[in-house]
Amino acid sequence: MDERKRDSMIAYLRHRMEEFGIEPEDLAAVLAAEPAAQKAERYRSATGDSWDGQGEMPQWLKQAISAGQSIDHFELSSKTAPVSQPKKHVDWTNDPFAGSPLARSSNSR
Known part of the structure; x- marks a missing residue:
């Protein structure tokens, strides 16, 4: 990673930490505890x-x-598994196709 991208990422992370009230000490404590947990299993x-x-x-x-x-x-593995994103809730109450044959058709084409 080049220096510009690295600096940009650091600025972004600092902004997000500030946004969520995460202090550098909090992050350091979590990172310090992580290797012990990884060594356990x-x-x-x-x-x-x-x-x-x-x-x-x-x-x-x-x-x-x-x-x-x-x-x-x-x-x-040393890599962490990707965190699954919660599914977005879809509001179908204003669906113009609700109840129509188009809404009931199967996707097996």
Whole structure:
């Protein structure tokens, strides 16, 4: 990232932090606590079982590997998952097509 883009991003983040009342100390505290939380879990199953990679491998992971699954499948990536955006509410009360054949037609064309 070039310096101009970096400075622009910093200005934007400072503005948003100010808008939401976030102090740099608040952000620093959250960022300082994050690595500890990330180190606590290195592998996680779909059911929420987790393992930090230390000590004996847990039974759920042993079973998955013996069933042919790769251990990499359960490894937590360093990237965070994208946050899903809440769906926008659509007001259909003034829909001019409500009740018409056009509104009832299927989208399978």
